[in-house]
Every structure is written in structure tokens, then in C-alpha cells.
Amino acid sequence: MWPCRGRGRRERKKAATRQAIADAALRLFLERGYDEVGIREIADAADVSTTTLFKHFPVKEALVFDEDSGQEAQLLAAVRERPEGQSIPAALREHALTTRVATGEGGDARFAAFTDLVASTPALRDYAQNMWLRHTSALARAIAEESGRAVDDPLCGALAHFALEAPRAAYAHDDPREAIVRAFDLLEHGWSHQPSGTRRR
DSSP, X not given: OHHHHHHHHHHHHHHHHHHHHHHHHHHHHHHHOGGGOOHHHHHHHHTOOHHHHHHXXXXXXXXXXOOOTHHHHHHHHHHHTOOTTOOHHHHHHHHHHHHHSXXXXXXXXXXXXXXXXXXXXXXXXXXXXXXXXXXXXXXXXXXXXXXXXXXXXXXHHHHHHHHHHGGGGGTTOSSHHHHHHHHHHHHHHOGGGSOOOOOOO
């Protein structure tokens, strides 16, 4: 039993160290900006060596994001546990609005600051989107199961891909929430049902 208890203690210590590094990094990034903070500064703030930092976070961008598999579980639950009568695109829209857009007045100020940091930093935007897209296959399978389609049905893969890409429309948009809603309206209803724009001459 002792070896197991030892492993548990080591794992808790590793998790605490990882959290301390992530917390220090986010605090410095929010205070001064992502590009203005160096790896050594983050390591010093967390009271670890740069070698230890890189054992937990192989690249600087990873310091900003929690790569917990729980993200995928929540995404799939949005599809599988959606209210009766709610469409799959609508469920994915609500999930995107909840997890990928700051809530504005009355919301979590730290979350708003975090989303502003990501939206204003190209390297973080790209890294976040690449992380998010790794869930495409799992989401496509969940969509297939819920809609009674074959797992390899291209419609399921396409919906999964574009649903995960849709939140990118929020970056640098004056109204991120509206941008996501309109993107998912397209997935829900198709191009032919969208309001006409101004025709180019």
C-alpha cells in the first residue's frame, strides 16, 4: 500500500506545481500582456526552474490553457444531454456561448480578461483553435449517434468541424456573442435562409 500512497503524494505535488506555474503565468500575462512576459519570469514567479516549467508546459502557449479532457466531455454532453426538442446545432451554439465568450456585465471579470487576452494575441488564438479542433472526431461520432446516421457520414464530420470553427468568428468582432449566434444560424438553417446582404455592383 505504501508505494501507491507515495505515488498519490507525488501526483498531488506535480499537480500543485503545474497549477502554481499556470496561475503565475496567467497573472503576469493579464498584468503585462502575453508577448511582454518571458519564460524565466514565469518560472521565478512560480518558484520553479525553467526545466521544471517545460516538463509541465512544453510551449509557452500551453501555459494559458488547461488541456483537461473534461473539455471534450462537456462538449459531447452538450449534444447527448440537450433538452428534448433542441437541435444539435442549437445545443452546440449554447455550449459555445457559455464556454468561449465572455459574459459581459455581471459576468466573471477574470474570464472576460482571459478571453480578451486570447482574442488580442494571434499566437494564443491559433493555439486555442488547434486545441479545440482536436475534438472533431469525437464530436462527429456523438452527432452520428444522436442523429441516427452512420459514423462515417460526411454530414456529421462537416457539422462537427464547422461547429468547432464557428467560435473563431467571435475574435476581433465588436459583438462576439452576435457573431457566434449568426455563425450557428448558418449551420442550423443554411445559407439560403440568411438575410441578404448588399449586392456588389
